[in-house]
Amino acid sequence: MSATTTPPGDRTHPTGAASSGTPVTTPGNDPLAALRAAAKARTEARAASQAAHAARRAASTRPKRSADELRAIVERGQAELHGSGLGATDEATAEQVVAWAVREFGDSIAVACSMADAVLPHVVAQQAPWVDVLFLETGYHFPETSGTRDAVEQQMEVTIVDVLPRLTVAQQDEAHGKDLWSRDPAACCAMRKVEPLTRTLGGYEVWVTGVRRDEAPTRTSTPLVTWDEKNGLVKINPLAAWSFDDLLGYAADHQVILNPLLNDGYPSIGCAPCTRRVAPGEDPRAGRWAGLDKTECGLHA
Numbered sequence: 521m522s523a524t525t526t527p528p529g530d531r532t533h534p535t536g537a538a539s540s541g542t543p544v545t546t547p548g549n550d551p552l553a554a555l556r557a558a559a560k561a562r563t564e565a566r567a568a569s570q571a572a573h574a575a576r577r578a579a580s581t582r583p584k585r586s587a588d589e590l591r592a593i594v595e596r597g598q599a600e601l602h603g604s605g606l607g608a609t610d611e612a613t614a615e616q617v618v619a620w621a622v623r624e625f626g627d628s629i630a631v632a633c634s635m636a637d638a639v640l641p642h643v644v645a646q647q648a649p650w651v652d653v654l655f656l657e658t659g660y661h662f663p664e665t666s667g668t669r670d671a672v673e674q675q676m677e678v679t680i681v682d683v684l685p686r687l688t689v690a691q692q693d694e695a696h697g698k699d700l701w702s703r704d705p706a707a708c709c710a711m712r713k714v715e716p717l718t719r720t721l722g723g724y725e726v727w728v729t730g731v732r733r734d735e736a737p738t739r740t741s742t743p744l745v746t747w748d749e750k751n752g753l754v755k756i757n758p759l760a761a762w763s764f765d766d767l768l769g770y771a772a773d774h775q776v777i778l779n780p781l782l783n784d785g786y787p788s789i790g791c792a793p794c795t796r797r798v799a800p801g802e803d804p805r806a807g808r809w810a811g812l813d814k815t816e817c818g819l820h821a
């Protein structure tokens with residue numbers, strides 16, 4: 521008898537095992553092989569989906585609209601989304617704000633993400649798969665934040681865009697002295713966050729932020745949609761009305777990636793040299809530029 525022949529009705533080798541006792545495995549009968557095949561199929565489908573999106577974008581020829589045209593869209597959006605006022609019960613939900621943005625701006629949308637969590641990219645990507653997610657790569661991030669960025673890129677249907685300063689950390693040290701953040705954090709933020717973001721936003725009609733009204737006294741009147749005069753484009757804040765608990769609840773419900781520091785005493789996460797743990801009950805942003813007058817990096821000023 522051939523080693524690969526199984527007698528009819530031989531119940532001892534139901535999966536086609538050879539009579540020698542060595543199992544013959546195929547993706548159909550080997551759980552590990554089946555898992556690998558499924559993972560490969562997912563990876564290929566994901567790559568094909570991303571490539572199709574990139575090709576569609578490359579073929580799009582619509583130029584960026586003028587500031588006047590975009591301002592008119594903001595006025596329409598405010599009338600449609602703000603209801604009877606900020607915080608009113610008829611104010612639009614985050615999903616409605618994103619739906620409006622996708623209708624108005626198509627692919628010309630940039631999502632800003634600090635990688636404290638991936639909730640905002642998730643909310644937007646539900647309606648705009650492979651949307652650009654801008655990550656300010658300051659060169660000063662916690663390893664956990666860089667790891668979160670990588671996990672988001674590998675697992676979610678978004679396109680990560682690393683936004684780089686003109687100078688590396690070493691070049692900045694050489695030009696302005698070591699650890700500029702400790703002497704002049706405003707200048708450091710201007711070079712490593714504000715200028716690179718403004719430069720990058722020039723290619724979009726709208727940017728989406730995760731700013732919430734409950735985060736800080738400076739953010740209590742954050743609108744859902746507004747005109748960003750400094751950067752010359754529309755700005756939307758779909759999560760403006762959310763609380764921190766709303767954010768965590770959404771992450772739990774949708775299994776969204778969270779930066780591990782979030783559950784380790786860092787409710788607000790920025791660059792490592794400028795962020796410390798906060799005590800329970802302390803202002804969530806008290807750990808940012810602690811001991812200094814500075815409370816904002818200038819991105820949302």
Ligand code: SF4
Nearest residue numbers: 701705708709791794
């Ligand atoms: S948060 Fe600190 S290290 Fe990061 S850009 Fe601002 S000053 Fe520099």
